[in-house]
Amino acid sequence: MGATSVRIAELGAAVGQSVEIRGWVLSLRKSGGIRFVVVRDGSGQVQMVLREKDVSPEVWEASAGLSQETSIIARGRCRADARAPSGVEIDLDDVEVVGQSGDYPIQPKEHGVDFLLDHRHLWLRSQRQAAIMRVRSRFEQAIRNWLDDQGFIAADTPILTPSACEGTTTLFETTYFEQKAYLSQSGQLYNEALAQALGKVYCFGPAFRAERSKTRRHLIEFWMVEPEMAFTDLDGCLETVEQMLSYAIGQVVERCPDDLRLLGRDPEELAQVRPPFPRISYDEALGILREQGLEIPWGEDFGAPHEAAISERFKLPVFVHRYPTSAKAFYMKPDPERPEVVLSADLLAPEGYGEIVGGGQRIDDYDLLLRRLREHDLPQEDYDWYLDLRRYGSVPHSGFGLGIERTLAWMLKLEHVRETIPFPRMLYRLRP
RNA sequence: UCCUCGAUAGCUCAACGGUAGAGCAUCCGGCUGUUAACCGGAGGGUUGCAGGUUCGAAUCCUGCUCGAGGAGCCA
Incomplete structure (x- = not known):
């Protein structure tokens, strides 16, 4: 030989x-x-x-x-x-x-989405799909490396959970011997406990949302990285987001330039994504929307067209901070200077790709958190342990979740998030 | 859950009230620089399912099934 x-x-x-x-x-x-x-x-x-x-x-x-x-x-x-x-x-x-292979179904020509998704196990062999998977791997690895270098501890949170993380009705229910259990839609509440044990932590895992939702931005099962930091306020949180994301994008640009070009994304263009990202308040965002004729009443959350209109104003991802309290989850900390808004922020990707990060500062006061739980009609017994975190050395703390697939779809200029995960789980599509 | 659109050969599509077709793929043959190669030939169909209108339905109508795009919600 x-x-x-x-x-x-x-x-x-x-x-x-x-x-x-x-x-x-x-x-x-x-x-x-x-x-x-x-x-x-x-x-x-x-x-x-x-x-x-x-x-x-x-x-x-x-x-x-x-x-x-x-x-x-x-x-x-x-x-x-x-x-x-x-x-x-x-x-x-x-x-x-x-x-030997014979009569291979996927030809080097145009195919329909339905056919390709039915043959996802073979579609992954195609040049574009393989390129996407290589970028995904590099991107995830870069995120982990950055967090590790910054002293974050990887702490895996449970997937089987006893109750709704955020009290919504969109959980997958399953059985846990004689009890009901739910597939996790976020590791955040557990992360808050871990942050008080280890200072800075993150989980990196799948999240499940039983939403009957079918748009190019949605998967039923998707992956999120969720860092959580003790002794950190909203500003510290946003700095972490922009540092982590630009580092990971930089690594992809450096290590996968050919894959990026193959997918139609100019690496030079992505290399421009560096901190600081622009920051605007919810109120300022409403102003932009008003100019575009997309006025919404104060207090309402943005829909997809609104997010697109806002992000179109910026070349970089843009933070929208201080949302109305009524539009956000129960654990978000109100701004001490303006209690009608919370110290939260979403990061909107450019080119209409929408929200890729959501996060902010959490409530650290026991009484306020208890009141919020009651306002949201959440069963207190399910959250006793979470309340405990505010009884034993509570500290200001913040965290966020970054959606891997949405971020990749933006980075790679893809039409739909389904191509960024090997085997997408979507409404009406569980196979292969 | 709601709105819109779609389903014809393995794939991508045409035929739009009058005998169901093409390109690619497959199989056979040819070609010593091709690169979505090219040239010649062959096989391949209960037009998503069920009903209705009509002398006649892939085509028009109704219901169903499956799927796509969007909305709401979210990463």
Whole structure:
């Protein structure tokens, strides 16, 4: 043998050498005594050339059956070639079929969404989808690295929970032996307990919302990173958001520029996403909306068109802070100078992608928190432990949740969040 | 849950009241630089389901099923 196994992405360094490629056939083009096989291996794709006069009759015969997605081990010599998109080609002298493929459903042409999602297990093999998965991996890794460097402790919060985190009606119910249980829609309340134990913590996991919601921004199961920090106010929280997000985007720009270009996002454009992000108050946002003819009464939350109109004014993601108390969750801390608004903020992504972060400062006063629970008709016994956090050394604390899929959809200019997760869970779609 | 749109060959679509078609894919043949290759040939259909109108329905009407986009809600 003598050939070393090489990933296609590394072929540039292997020009002139004998290499072994292990991958899947993308296409076979036959033209008399010469055949072109394009192969991919997860790191990239390369064209391999077979000449009838240069290979054994057995290899020539076998190469005729290299149908789309047949898995192969191929050996040959790597050669620079100006005609190749990647600059290199391989002159094959041996090819071994590992697993034959026939009648592959997904062709290199346009397909409908329904068909592609039904074949998600195969769709993931396509160039664009693989690129998205690589970026997702880098992005998540960068977030973890940044949090780790800043002294955050990863603390995984439970997925099976005894009650609603935020008291909404949109939870998936399941059974926990003889009790009812619910799939978590956020790890935040547990994070608050962990922050008092460890100072700075985060959870990174799936969240479940049983909303009968079907838009390009929604998944039933999605992933969130939720940092929570003791002794931190709203301003400290927002700084953490912008630092973490711009670092992670910077890592993606640095490590996946080709994938970004393939997906139609200019890496240079993304590299401009650096702190500080603009900050406007809810009141100022209402002013922008009024100018655009999208007036809403004070106290109401924004809908998707409103978020889009606001974010269109900015090149960077924009924080909207100090929402009306009535529009936000029970645990948000009122602004001491203006109790009708809370010390919360949402981060709206540019280009109409909408909210990608929600967070803020939490109520640290026992009596106020108890009052809010009652105002929201939440069962106090479910929140006894949460109230305890305000009885034993309560501190000002803040945190936020960043939606991985929405952020990726924006970064990668995608039409829909469903392409940013390997197997999307959507209304009416549980398979594969 | 509501509003809008859609369903015809494996895929993407055409036929819009008068015999259901094309491109791609598949199979067979040809071609020594192709790159969504090209050229020739073949197979492939209960037009989502059920009813109705009509001499005649893929086409018009009703109901249902499945899906998509959006709204509300949210990351």
